Amino acid sequence: MTPLFWRALLRHPLRRPWQLGLAILGIALGVAVVLAVDLANASARRSFALAMERISGQATHRLVGNAQGIPEAWYVQWRLERNLRPSAPVVTGYLPNAEQPGQLLQILGIDPFTESLFRHPGADVTGSDFDLRTLLVNPEAALLPETLGEQIILKNGDQRFTLKRAGMLRGPELAGLIITDISTAQRLLGMTGRLSHIDLALPEGSAGEQQAAELRAGLPPELRLERPDERRQAMADLSASFSLNLTAMSLLALVVGMFLIYNAVTFSVVQRRSLLGLLRALGVSRRELLAGILGEALLLGLAGTLLGGLLGLWLGSGLVHLVTRTINDLYYVLSVREFLIDPWSLAKGAALGVLATLAAAGLPAWEAADAPPGAALSRAQLENRWRASQPRFLLTGLALLAAGGLALAFSQSLMAGFIGLFLLILGCALLTPPIVVGLVRLNQLWIARLGLLARMANRDVARHLSRTGVAVAALMVAFSATVGVGVMVDSFRGGVAIWINDLLNADLYIAPPTIEEGGNRVEALSPAALAALRDTPGILAVSTYRGARIDLDGRPLMLMAVDLAPASQAGYRLVDGATHEVWPAFRTGEALLISEPLAYRRGLGVGDWLELPTDQGQHRFSIAGVFLDYGSEHGRILLHRTGYERYWRDADVGSAALFAAPGEDPAMLRERLQERLGPIQSLLIRSNRDIQNRTLEVFDRTFTITQVLRVLAILVAVVGVLSALLALQLERAREFATLRAMGMTAGEIGGLVSLQTGFMGAAAGLLAIPTGLLLASALIFVINRRAFGWSLPFEVDPLLLLETVALAIFAALLAGLYPIWRMTHARPAEALRME
């Protein structure tokens, strides 16, 4: 291929900057969304890894206890007896910054004398900035990150703690960390006499394994030896489904972007039909022409990917906040919210952008190269091919729908579910052009009454199907995602609202403040406070709860030890098991209730057994029932308090639910309780309404990022419509000039095109409804089930459907504004002169 050949090809797009710009923008937006989500996910993962690393440091193993942690006295004795070195005690937890609402800081209490072998060098406590004596002696001394000032005030319930800088923690990975002496951390977190865990550095290889085995054998049952890397993986797995869901949503934007690329390349090929035919006549081979067009697409892809990369970095830095906030709400605390640029994400984004461009450009390039010399694809030929291809589109679309349906129905994995979902979307997209033709025919029946202009607008859509069909399909895909995700979120929200309303049916809930603020779960109601609570007049019944984290096959799970009042019991909706059999069995303390996600993931049901690691060793419990639960996708286990106290050495109560006696005003009762309990322990007393609102607030926050991604997909589609209309405007310049010569005003031309654009938007909106409902069914009954194990109701808000159609029409009309402006401002004489 000669330089002149390239020049002949490439001058064309350079002479049409808007066309070139829109094609690049389409690719860029698709790449940007995928990259931004990937970077945000990678940042969250990296932040999590850093958080884990700074706690575990160089430790190879870790000793962990039950819900109460490890008694400090036991550690001192054990260290002396075993002479196991190096080992380091750690007290850790999270406290909110009193001066900056919403900022949670991780407290890491360490023993400076045993530390040097363990922590990350970034947090080197023997560094020159560090005043060891102050840290040990002064209970207000702490190593503070450089982002904080000289002192910080932390909040634990009603209490305020001031910490002053005794040294500097450098680097962004330490931005959310505060290091104190262990005794200071115990005081701050209310863990006097207890440790969170003990870090150990065992030798590598078989010697270390043997040592670990010996250690395990000698441990009391309530303590466990675990490897930090296994824990890290198990914790990271918690949010894997969430990340996968986001990635799938972002890929949708890229799919919509691919429609744009297809349109842009087809358009540039059709416009150059005479040039391409001439080149073929002059002796350019098919392969050279194919390579030329694909090479041009590659350049387009590279430019789009580069721009998309920059956009993605900008967008990602905004999304990382939403991603980490959701992870904080739902999975684990991420105090580091640094946006990290992962080179692997950049490479993936670049590869995806270029490959998507080449894939989308492949078909039009092939069609152009395949045409005989002198007659490379003309506009009319293209439209004829499109018209002739409609039955093929119909059959392929139906086949893809069937394949997607089969993949969803008969596969097991989440990934296969997503593949099924994408096949459904692709199938519906392929069905769009034939359906648009059908709608045009249907419109003809009534539109005649509106006059010839309306008839023209309607028929134009079918006549330029290669343009309009792709634009409507892109818009339809974007809006079907809106319907699909919207119905899913509405259904989910409806389900959660009913669930939380049933479950939280007590009048008041009492808990230590730290539990509510995502921090230290060791905190409990003091026995004195509990006794005072039970003695308070006006209370009909009390339910108590104690949450303990247990590990089931390396996966963290929440075990809830409960003593439920009859009304609380009634709040649990059983999805497996008969009420009259479940509760008597449960009250024996030998039978469990498990949540629906856990039952789904492990294939468990009533009558099965579950072996749990108790403080007395492994113990098999029977499963009495399965309850509906949206509280955790990884599952929760409910055990009666008697069973918990029988097998775990923990008599504490974490929180309580109170039912007011008949005629008792809950607000008055709350005041009375505050008066009585205030002097004993700082506690949060909240109404069920407060907690329900907070739960739904967290729910809505969780889906903020989904909404952002939906908007981005729509934006990409709007660019698609804009690009298609601009292309049409250029191609139909003479037609519009003729109409102007016949006396049509600019306003009438604008009305004609608006009618056509509005019809395209309406078609996209109407088709988005069945497609969206199909997607919603797949999301609700397959994807959510596989990702989170939840069964959700299927609720459709008719307003959402109406909004979708209205929004699709509006988006299309909006995209049409600029092309209309250009059409109405074009000089008809210029267009006619082109003859």
Place this chain on the structure above:
Amino acid sequence: MHNSSIFIRTQRLARRYTEGEQQRSIFTSLDLDIERGAFIALLGPSGCGKSTLLNLLGGIDLPDAGQIYIDGHSLTEMNERERTQFRRRYIGFVFQFFNLIPTLTAEENLLLPLELNGLATADQRDRALELLDQVGLGDRRRSFPERLSGGEQQRLAIARALVHAPLLLLADEPTGNLDAATGERVLELLLKLHRQAGTTIVLVTHSQEVAARADRILLLDHGYIREVNQ
């Protein structure tokens, strides 16, 4: 309408085009008078500005200087909307490449000018269908333009240009894209309709034979216009 015998008058008409950084003058001071009901053939070499003059007379292009009067109305003093309304009602166009609306049937193409003028009454529709019969397309009324031959398309274009009884018909090489026999038939049709309705016609052509059928022949060359004696 105005009753003077001069139907079209241009005064010191100037039009130039910008090509890159250069400006090219088509004409700098063109004066022209055309009588009501005349059939004028406009000849001239390629690029001399015949189509430009036609576009200026039709109000779809504007001069850089000078005045254009059609039936006593100054096109150049009208705003865009007034010019469009004037064109819609009083002017008809026939193009070399027919420029029919591809999404409308033959009958619908014919009805479009009537509908734009708010004249699509039942009577007018009947008249339009008669006209379709007159141009020999009565049996093709439901066909889309792509299904018509070149000659049929041009006959339809002529019918469309005349259906709303314009005072002025501007035809830009209407036979230029047709074979000789078809071109002759189209020209006959044009003349017949001209005689019936008394419409003033300005026809751009390269053909001496076509020009010979006109009342007057004007030659446009190097920015000047002169009459050619037949």
